[in-house]
Amino acid sequence: MNNPQYTNNPIINGAPSTTSPSDINPGSNGVDFIEVNPSVIIPFAPGTTPIIVKVSVPNTNTNVDKITVTITEPNGTTVVNQVSPGDTNKVDTFPITPLPENSTMTVTFGTNNGQPPENVTLSVIAC
Numbered sequence: 001m002n003n004p005q006y007t008n009n010p011i012i013n014g015a016p017s018t019t020s021p022s023d024i025n026p027g028s029n030g031v032d033f034i035e036v037n038p039s040v041i042i043p044f045a046p047g048t049t050p051i052i053v054k055v056s057v058p059n060t061n062t063n064v065d066k067i068t069v070t071i072t073e074p075n076g077t078t079v080v081n082q083v084s085p086g087d088t089n090k091v092d093t094f095p096i097t098p099l100p101e102n103s104t105m106t107v108t109f110g111t112n113n114g115q116p117p118e119n120v121t122l123s124v125i126a127c
Contacts, residue, residue: 009021009042009043010024010040010041010042010122011040011042011043012024012031012038013035013038013039013040013041014031014034014035014037014038014039014116015031015033015034015035015038016031016032016034020029024040024120024121024122025121025122026058026059026121026122026123027072027121028121029119030059030061030062030085030118030119030120030121031117031119031120031121032115032116032117032118032119032120033064033080033109033117033118033120034043035116036111036114036115036116037108037109038108038109038117039106039107039108039109039117040106040107040122041105041106042105042106042124043102043104044099044101044102044103044105046101046102047101047107048050048086048101049099049100049101050098050099050126050127051094051097051099051126051127052069052071052094052096052099052105052124052125052126053081053092053094053097053103053125053126053127054091054094054123054124054125055067055069055090055091055092055107055122055123055124055125056089056090056091056092056122056123057089057090057109057120057121057122057123058121058123059119059120059121061085061119062089062117062118062119062120062121063111063112063115063117063118063119064089064091064109064110064111064112065087065088065089065110065111065112065121066083066084066087066088066109066110066111067083067084067089067090067091067107067108067109067110068081068082068083068107068108068110069080069081069082069083069091069105069107070078070105070106070107070108071099071103071104071105071106071111072103072104072106073100073102073103074076074100074101074102074104079099079100079103080094080095080099082094085123087112089109092093105124105126107122
């Protein structure tokens with residue numbers, strides 16, 4: 001559970017059209033967004049009810065200093081809305097309960113310089 005889990009089919013909004021979903025995986029160079037308020041949307045696989053442990057931007061060469069993680073049910077109801085504390089780019093205060101099937105996670109980013117996020121990788125640890 002301590003190993004980063006790579007996101008499977010993220011939808012990366014606010015990035016160049018040449019961006020590949022694998023560009024956001026830990027260990028890659030990351031995504032350089034072109035919009036100030038981009039988002040990454042991660043639909044959970046059908047039939048899964050994950051328990052989210054931690055969401056973070058592990059790349060230390062980034063201007064991201066805040067993330068917001070929102071998880072919504074298929075009907076649009078928000079079940080989780082967590083903001084990283086202080087000047088950190090991780091959230092690890094999720095409820096220890098399985099999320100509803102077919103939920104969607106949306107991650108948004110804040111930066112320390114008001115510019116579009118740079119060198120962004122995303123780690124999601126869940127079980």
